[in-house]
Amino acid sequence: MAKPGNQQSLERDMVNAVSETMAEAMPESRELHPEVTMDSKLDSDLGLDSLTRAELLVSVERKFGVQLPEQLLSEADTPRDILEEVMRLKGEPPATPAQDDQIQDQDPDTALDSGEQNREHFSVPDFDTFQQALSWHAREHPERTYLHWVKSYDDVQSLTFGDLHKGALRVANGLFQHDIEQRDTIALMLPTSHDYFYSFMGALYANAIPVPLYPPMRASAIEEHLKRQAAILNNAQARIMITVPEARKLAAVIKGMVPSLEHVLTLDELWAKPLDRPVSGTKSDDIAFLQYTSGSTGNPKGVILSHANLFANIGAGNEVLNADQHDVFVSWLPLYHDMGLIGTCLSSLWYGMHLVIMSPLLFLTRPHYWLWAIDRFGGTLSPSPNFGYELCLKRIKDEEMEGLDLSSWRHAFNGAETVSPDTVNRFIERFSQWGFKANAMAPVYGLAENCVALVFPEKTREPVIDTIDRERFQKDGEATPASPDDTTALRIVCCGKAIPHHYIRIVDNDGYELDERQEGNLQFTGPSATRGYYRNEDDTNELFDGQWLNTGDRGYIANGELYLSGRNKDLIVRAGRNIYPSEIEEAVGELDLVRSGCVAAFASGLGESSGERLIVVAETREKDEKKLAEVKDKIHRIAMDALDIEVDEVLMVRPHTVPKTSSGKLRRNDCRLRYERGELENDNEPVWRQLIRLTRGTWRQQASQNLRSIGRKLYSGWAWAVLGLIAVPAWALINILPGFSLRWRIAHWAGRLLALLTGTRLDVQTSDRLRNLPEGCVLVANHSSYLDALTLAAAIPEPVSFVAKAELMNVRFLKRFLTRLGIEPVERGDARSSVGDSRRIAESAKGRRLLFFPEGSFDAAPGLRPFHMGAFMTAAAMKQEVIPLAIKGTRRKLPADRWNPRPGPLNVTVGDPIEPEGDDWKSAVQLRDRARKAILEMTGEPDRLAH
Template identity: 50%
Template sequence: EHLDRQAAILANAEASFLITVPEGLGAARLLRARLPALRALLSPQELAAEGGRLHQRRAAHDLALIQYTSGSTGDPKGVALRHANLLANIRAMGEAVDVRGDDVFVSWLPLYHDMGLIGAWLGSLYHGHPLVVMSPLAFVARPQRWLRALHEYRGTLSAAPNFAYGLCASRLTDEDLEGLDLNAWRVAFNGAEPVHAQTLERFIARFTPYGFHRSAMAPVYGLAECSVGLAFPPLGRGPLVDYMARDSLEPGRRVRPADAGDPHASHIPACGRALPGHELRIVDDADRPLPERTVGRIQFRGPSATSGYYRNPQATAALFHDGWLDTGDYGYLADGEVRITGRAKELIIRAGRNLYPYDLERAVAELPNVRRNGVAVFASPDPATGEERLVVLAETRECDPEARERLRRRIHECAVAILEIPPDDVVLAPPRTVPKTSSGKIRRSACRELYERGALTQRRAVWRQLARLRLAGLLPSLRRLSAAGARLLYAGYAWTVFLAMAGLMLLATLVPRESWRI
């Protein structure tokens, strides 16, 4: 599936050459067989050996990069970003956090992710402060390496998705952290996926003894369509969390406060105000602005905003609403700061209620024998009635039938306790079943597609998948060979006719006219 997605992206981008590490050239050849426009495959070493540089001047309105979002395989959405968009976003983020010349940014984020590329790499180049770069694999293998780098290089700025903070808070032992000093870390950006209030508190409690300041934790909000960042909290404030009744978070409703200990309360972190020079608003489905503390669709505008999706006019038309861009998220404003309640396309309509999957996913992930970041909750239509069914997918290594049945009952109890309705189906699947984006976010729509095909619990052999891709790649080649063969046969036929006619004409000139008579 990953190569299918890459092939769709490259076809949409009309890519003519592809650069990859030597280890990736085998997979790249599978892609090349399916993409006639892809003329060359290069490794960085081969590219460096080519010699001279390209000296081309670029204007602010020129296309800088195309950033593909995690859409469906058949409909890739490439966010077209111009140089002016990137520069505006980098400047605005720098102003929001008061970037200084003595700052040090420490990052393990991959450079194919917007937070790693734009926020860390390009931002550090623009502002002229040091950047310490680590491999994402180094962090995943030993999360303490990230914190040790912050300690060693006196890092002041760093960013990570929510799961990374949770991983450090739960996995690292006192021995792993011996001698650690995080006192210099002044802004800890937490974004790129839904921010969990519980994770914020766990991380702060765990690392306060090691010099981490509560005021450094900064839940942020952004999206590819705004380059990367859109809303940042006030500098040095620390996390601010709303406790709201879960049933009041439906679109169009005014949120209702709840007690922090209420089991039916949602904990919603504030992600701050729009960056300098940018605007946010909350609207209903008719694009009418809503008052504060009323849930609606989040829209924005500003100099960081994309001009549209590359070669996708339908998606571009749906993105713009009278000069504002639709984020695809639901949320509300309180005191000018935005709170995110969920993705519009992930909203589950069940028994006349609108449900978000996130609280249940977090609760199920905490159960014994369930893999963290291996839970997806989504809706799937009932083939008989057409009504949406609530499905819980959880990865587990548990094989014992009785233990699996107990786990299903626990998941059922979680759903009733949190959503007040039971799940229609609980699927226990082996590890690495839940599809994720390149940045680790769960692809719930892909989960639903696999579920409806009955493919969630099927483990296809790798050699079969590679063979399928190879055969798929051979089809265009066979078509090209067939077309070339047809052209060759036609050329041969044409030459045969031409030579026969030429021969007859030559014969006519050599034979005396009198011999023509019978």
């Protein structure tokens, strides 16, 4: 058995040998090389083709003084495999590396114990994008659990970084097979599930822009829901929507409302074989995704969030929290909401924290599941809006909490809506008996325009509640401290200070900064701040005040800390006093027959002769008119006695009448508009009638889409028919005519005729270079479609010999045809055969024009893949110039794994010839890198080596 120290030294030497070979083979992209480990895959992880692997074995032989067997070229998958053979030849077998444990447990009762494998500490590098973050975790610890999805008490499903990475690559390929292009927007209307994570990261892996949407909650509100989502989809110009099978049934209606939407798909319909790696080209300042505001005060707006914004926000928040891989994030928040997606999921992904998620519906029906998940998984971080804590107080019974331990919970974030001091105090008091610490409760403030987090408590402490004089605050905006015994005083919860590198201020209506304890408009600035709303210049202009951004919220600063008082658009002015509806709503919501959190207060009739009136709308399940009248009287008395506010009208309405946003916030303005239109208590229409009305309004769009679909199918059929009519006589002539030059002309003019009859414009830039090709040269072209060979045959008038995969020679009716066209076959799968084929071609290349597709294969994803070395070894050995060719348009015209050609032009650009500087390996590498750089520039394709 090898000694541990010797083993480590040998492994270091092996890693160095691989790194040095990669540095020689890929010198121009050295900074992009993945980190080499003993278990890195030589092909998929490190991108070593057969010739580079052959060079690696030669280097290993020199370094270790052994002669390796030839079959190792095709059998070795990792550096460890090569080292094992080296040690065998030296007569000293290597030590067996320890195997990491894997989480297999699905039971929340035992998940904590199995989760101990997540406790190792590792240093997370700086990332530019979340694609890089997931790829790094999947490469470094693929079996590490990223999340547990709690579906029920007995059904908990895990997802590793490796599985998320593979699933995202499958989704990305599926998107490309449905014609997605880079930076297109992909709508995600999915509930909490593994599918959501596959889809979100798959969109990023495809270099697209995900747009989270919320799925419909109730069938009775389907019309309003689809109209609201159509507004978002139209603003985002979404090309594809990924959704659940139930919503998929409404595809025709949705597409009829959104002209840009081409496909409405389930994940099963999108699932495809995985890409080999994510598509590169995304930069830190590019849009990561669009976070549509919940629309509590108006139409939803798409907040532009870049990768840089997100990393700045999560990083700044973590400077306060000091979270690491030992932390466990537990969340029931919806994944289409910034607090749920960014605050929990993406922050966990970046830092490699263990994430535990559950559906919002599961929490709403069984709120004790949330607290039990914190107990069973050792949750340390967990957020909720105020109503979540209130729901726990009202719905959870003591007997459901027997044995509960919340002592691990160190940050209970309370944000996304007004924080109630009563809720905060009652939650601490009640759940302290189960280990909840008072200093864990952390009121916070954030908004989508700053990703999520903006204000946090600076240190762990019990909540700070300010008691201020109600009269002076409502009349003059002065937050004057009052006695704690003053029963009329206002109590406002402190949210803390701006997170590091961010700044807040309070200004008056003219934009002048106010003193401490003076209420005004809240503004902020910092590296997390959005650059605006997507395709919405007017609202973007309103958002900015120079370098500062308007939040739309009101508050004051005391001792450098923020106290929020409400939103500008919700402010009610009565007799010169500023009244915030949340205080009325909270008091009314405490009544027995009123549904808590389902009360809206607003002013109506502004500008009318009768004056502005204060309206309170409260949901109830009670139908007894006498009891409802008693509740109305109580609401009037509470408003007058406790708040000194006179309510003009109280409406008791049935459940689900008060409109809310997707995140549960009250849409007070929408409620006011419905009240003024007399539509608050309209009977719910049947779903079928809502759908008929929607369909009637979109029939023109649906008809136009159907005509386009029919046109595409007719074109595809015509193209295949023309190909058949041309291919048969061309095949026969090439098989019987003498002379390679004549046979090539048949192929050339057949390609030109096919382009003409299918209406395909073929443009050849610098075509004179193709008419004057030297007798001995190597042509190399990018490869993205089965049309590439036909395109080049039509573009090149002089005879050339394609180097193609040997499998084609096994097709009986093609073998003679391809041989007569001078095709040179090479083996792609067997590394030893591939090296031998390259040597054979090099020996017979003198005086011939050889055309290579050095990528070797293609898939639906855009981007230039790594180049194999065969073409360049041939050119260097024979001292022949390399001519780079760039093909554009073929991927769009006939994508990978698709057989429905479509209209569109094709373009071939011929680059400057590249002369070899020698006949050795180094010269071949230089040829490859120069040719690849030229083709990248000419095609404008992203570089698939960037990952």
